[in-house]
Amino acid sequence: xxxxxxxxxxxxxxxxxxxxxxxxxxxxxxxxxxxxxxxxxxxxxxxxxxxxxxxxxxxxxxxxxxxxxxxxxxxxxxxxxxxxxxxxxxxxxxxxxxxxxxxxxxxxxxxxxxxxxxxxxxxxxxxxxxxxxxxxxxxxxxxxxxxxxxxxxxxxxxxxxxxxxxxxxxxxxxxxxxxxxxxxxxxxxxxxxxxxxxxxxxxxxxxxxxxxxxxxxxxxxxxxxxxxxxxxxxxxxxxxxxxxxxxxxxxxxxxxxxxxxxxxxxxxxxxxxxxxxxxxxxxxxxxxxxxxxxxxxxxxxxxxxxxxxxxxxxxxxxxxxxxxxxxxxxxxxxxxxxxxxxxxxxxxxxxxxxxxxxxx
Numbered sequence: 001x002x003x004x005x006x007x008x009x010x011x012x013x014x015x016x017x018x019x020x021x022x023x024x025x026x027x028x029x030x031x032x033x034x035x036x037x038x039x040x041x042x043x044x045x046x047x048x049x050x051x052x053x054x055x056x057x058x059x060x061x062x063x064x065x066x067x068x069x070x071x072x073x074x075x076x077x078x079x080x081x082x083x084x085x086x087x088x089x090x091x092x093x094x095x096x097x098x099x100x101x102x103x104x105x106x107x108x109x110x111x112x113x114x115x116x117x118x119x120x121x122x123x124x125x126x127x128x129x130x131x132x133x134x135x136x137x138x139x140x141x142x143x144x145x146x147x148x149x150x151x152x153x154x155x156x157x158x159x160x161x162x163x164x165x166x167x168x169x170x171x172x173x174x175x176x177x178x179x180x181x182x183x184x185x186x187x188x189x190x191x192x193x194x195x196x197x198x199x200x201x202x203x204x205x206x207x208x209x210x211x212x213x214x215x216x217x218x219x220x221x222x223x224x225x226x227x228x229x230x231x232x233x234x235x236x237x238x239x240x241x242x243x244x245x246x247x248x249x250x251x252x253x254x255x256x257x258x259x260x261x262x263x264x265x266x267x268x269x270x271x272x273x274x275x276x277x278x279x280x281x282x283x284x285x286x287x288x289x290x291x292x293x294x295x296x297x298x299x300x301x302x303x304x305x306x307x308x309x310x311x312x313x314x315x316x317x318x319x320x321x322x323x324x325x326x327x328x329x330x331x332x333x334x335x336x337x338x339x340x341x342x343x344x345x346x347x348x349x350x351x352x353x354x355x356x357x358x359x360x
Contacts, residue, residue, distance in 0.1 A: 120149025
C-alpha cells in the first residue's frame with residue numbers, strides 16, 4: 001500500500017462505501033494525492049449499483065479534516081511558480097462539486113475539527129452530521145487567504161449576516177450554530193458514531209438517522225443575531241469594524257478586534273467574494289470565482305506572510321501588506337477577480353442541466 005493509499009482508506013461494506021481520511025497526526029489535512037484518491041473513489045461508486053450510500057470520516061477523535069496542506073502552498077508561493085497550488089485547487093474544487101452533485105446519499109461525519117478544505121469535503125454533502133465535539137470554521141483570513149472550497153457559497157446562504165461574520169472573523173462554531181448556519185443537518189452524539197457507521201452498511205440512511213439524531217447542545221449565534229445582522233450589513237469592512245466597535249456588545253467589540261488583526265486585503269476580498277457569490281447562482285459558478293481569487297492570492301504577499309506567522313514560525317505576528325484598510329483600493333480588490341482566460345476552472349460548463357431526486 002502506498003503512502004497515498006495509507007492516507008485515504010476506502011472500503012465497501014454492505015450497501016455503503018466508506019472513505020476515511022487517515023492522517024490523524026496532521027488532523028487529516030488534505031494533500032493533492034488525497035484529493036485525487038477521494039475523487040477516484042467517488043467516481044467509481046457513482047456508477048456502482050452495490051454502493052447505495054457514501055460515507056466520509058476522519059481517523060482519530062480529533063478531526064474530520066483540519067484543511068489543506070498549507071505548508072506546501074506556502075513553499076510553492078514563496079519558492080515556486082504557484083502551479084502546484086493551482087493544480088491542487090483545481091482538483092480540490094472539482095471534488096467539491098462532485099460531492100455536491102453526488103447522486104447517492106453522501107454522509108459526512110463532521111466530528112471534531114472541520115476547517116477549510118475539511119468543510120469542502122463535508123458541508124456540500126447531502127447528509128451532514130455534527131457532534132458535541134465538532135468545531136467548524138473557515139479561518140482563511142487569518143493567513144491572508146480567502147474562504148474557498150465553496151465556502152463563500154455556503155456562507156452566503158447562511159441566515160442574515162451570519163455567514164459574513166464567520167467568513168471575516170474565522171470564528172469556530174459548534175454543533176447548534178453549524179445547524180443554524182446551514183453547514184450541517186443533524187446532531188448525533190459522538191458515542192453513537194460507531195453504531196451509526198455500522199448500521200449505514202445495512203439500512204437506508206433515514207432509517208438509521210431516526211435512531212441516532214438528537215438535540216444539539218445550545219449554541220451562541222442565535223442570541224447574537226441582532227448585532228451581527230446590524231453590523232455586518234455595512235457596505236465596507238471599514239464600516240463593519242466601526243459598527244462593531246460602536247455597538248456596545250462585548251462580543252461585537254471582540255469581533256472588531258479580531259478583524260483588526262487580520263489581513264486587510266484578505267478581509268476586503270472576502271467581503272466582495274461573499275456579496276458576489278449571492279448573485280452568481282449555482283455552486284460551480286462560485287467555485288470558478290474562488291479559483292480566480294485563490295490563484296491571485298499566490299502572487300500577493302499576505303498569503304506567504306500569514307502562513308509563516310501562524311503555521312511555520314508561529315510568532316503570531318504577521319506583517320500585512322498593505323497594513324491598513326484605507327491602503328487597500330478598489331482596484332486592488334478587483335485584481336483578485338480577474339478572469340483567467342484559458343486557465344479558468346470552467347466547472348459550470350460541465351454541470352448537468354438537472355439532477356434527479358434520489359429516494360433515500
